[in-house]
Amino acid sequence: MAPDEPGGYRGVFRVREFRAVFVAHLMSLLGVVVSEIALTVLVYRLTGSPMLSALTFALGFLPYLLGGTLLAGVADKYPARRVLVVCDLLCAACAAAMVLPVTPVAALLALRCVIAAISPVFNGTRTATLADILGNGDRFVLGRSLLRIVSQSAVLTGFGLGGLLLAVVSPRGALGITACTFAGSALLLRFGTKRRPARGGDSGALLRSSLSGARQVLADRRLRVLMLLFWVPPMFSVAPEALAAPYADVIGIGPAGLGLLMCALPVGTIAGELYAGSALGPATRSRIVLPLAAVTLLPLTVYAATPGLGWALVALTLSGAGSAYTLGLDRWLIEEIPGELRGRAMTLLTAGLMTIQGVGMALAGLAAEFFPVSTVVAAAGALGTLSCLLLVAEARKTEERDGADRNMTSG
Structure with a gap:
């Protein structure tokens, strides 16, 4: 096949x-x-x-x-x-x-x-x-x-x-x-699994090879924006999870309600992935990458009204489902990365994703020391949406540039 x-x-x-x-x-x-x-x-x-x-x-x-x-x-x-x-x-x-x-x-x-x-x-x-x-x-x-x-x-x-x-x-x-x-x-x-030869990459020392790979990936404008589209939404989406316990106290729900708040985002993520993977074709998944990335954090702004459990669950589930944009983004990224850089690029992607989520949790907790929890989550949704809109605009520019480059080459 x-x-x-x-x-x-x-x-x-x-x-x-x-x-x-x-x-x-x-x-x-x-x-x-x-x-x-x-x-x-x-x-x-x-x-x-x-x-x-x-x-x-x-x-x-x-x-x-x-x-x-x-x-x-x-x-x-x-x-x-x-x-x-x-x-x-x-x-x-x-x-x-x-x-x-x-x-x-x-x-x-x-x-x-x-x-x-x-x-x-x-x-x-x-x-x-x-x-x-x-x-x-x-x-x-x-x-x-x-x-x-x-x-x-x-x-x-x-x-x-x-x-x-x-x-x-x-x-x-x-x-x-x-x-x-x-x-x-x-x-x-x-x-x-089969034994496959090393991809090669930098033949020098390990540290130099690692750092040069990171520089090569992040210096490429197209690769950089694709990486950021993987990293930035999760940085903001962890806010409601990090602050689920204090928010449960704010709206007066017990441990069962807290458990639902913790589960809603991953449930939405799983549902979105399954739907996009099974019901949508490759072309459709590619078309929805940027629109979904632009709005995936928008439902979190409903926290500005301090919603009850039901509306909060709807917002979190919708936000999680929006992360289905990553299926199309996966293909864009793997097609852009040179073969000899693939291992280093994917390692950097994983490390950045985990690190930025930890940073997001810490920042959400710090902000909640000075502002109401609902305000912090709503602000994460608003700031995250603004950041994603900027990344989407940059992704469109790099897509047009790469398309023009390819046309010039083929001409």
């Missing part, structure tokens, strides 16, 4: 290598979710410190930028399968070291940082490999969509399942399960 031959999500699953990547993603994602909960609980039990417990969770975000910037060259300098397997094995070793009773709290936090620094390299390499497995066309878009849907589903169910697991086993026992999931993912990738 050619890369652009229609087949929907079912057609993607017919590719044997993708099935291995998909199951490996499920396993490593399970490991990450379980380790986040188990390690947070373990650190709290060892120290009795809420601050250290919260820091343990935050360390899942902070090293992303470091790892994604300084280690991105790994994704192109070495064969992709080797990079993926080694990343999984390193994470398994870190989780196994956390299981040891003699491991002190400082070492637990350091190991958490190592796993977080490895994650963008793993995710970027896997995304680049996905293009090798599925091609640069529609199957790549749908494959990426499936991995995102799984990740969003983990937001809904993962922490609940992790909590249930800790009712049965100790935190260190749960970390032992995490080590096994990473090892299982490594085995699947080793024996379920």
Whole structure:
């Protein structure tokens, strides 16, 4: 089947290598979710410190930028399968070291940082490999969509399942399960995917290769705006999630209502992805990228009126559904990135996305110290929409420029 031959999500699953990547993603994602909960609980039990417990969770975000910037060259300098397997094995070793009773709290936090620094390299390499497995066309878009849907589903169910697991086993026992999931993912990738040669990239030192790749990607006007279209909306959309608990207090709803507020955005995201991936064709998904990106944060402005639970859920679900623009954007990006830069570009994309969400959460929390929660969320929607409109205008300009360049070349 050619890369652009229609087949929907079912057609993607017919590719044997993708099935291995998909199951490996499920396993490593399970490991990450379980380790986040188990390690947070373990650190709290060892120290009795809420601050250290919260820091343990935050360390899942902070090293992303470091790892994604300084280690991105790994994704192109070495064969992709080797990079993926080694990343999984390193994470398994870190989780196994956390299981040891003699491991002190400082070492637990350091190991958490190592796993977080490895994650963008793993995710970027896997995304680049996905293009090798599925091609640069529609199957790549749908494959990426499936991995995102799984990740969003983990937001809904993962922490609940992790909590249930800790009712049965100790935190260190749960970390032992995490080590096994990473090892299982490594085995699947080793024996379920083909060996492909390294893409090459910069032949110099790793640090220089990583930084030069980031410079090349961000110096290209078209690539830069496409990356920002991935990064900017999530920076603002995390505001209602970060402030869900205080907003629940404001409108007087209990824990069940708070749970609904936390679930609405990922539910909308999953629904939007599934609809766009299964009901819309590649051309339509491409046409809706910029219109959807322009308005995806607009529903959050309803918070200016301090809506009750029902209207807040509608706004959050609509905003989440708007993120379906990323399916078409995935194809634009993969078609623009030179092959020798693909691993580094995708690693940078992952690192930037996680980092900017952490920044967005921190800024939303800081703003809520000085302004009402509803005002902060509404402002995030308004400022985010303005930012997206500027990016959409820039994307149209670069699209016209690239089209003119191609026409001149062909002439």
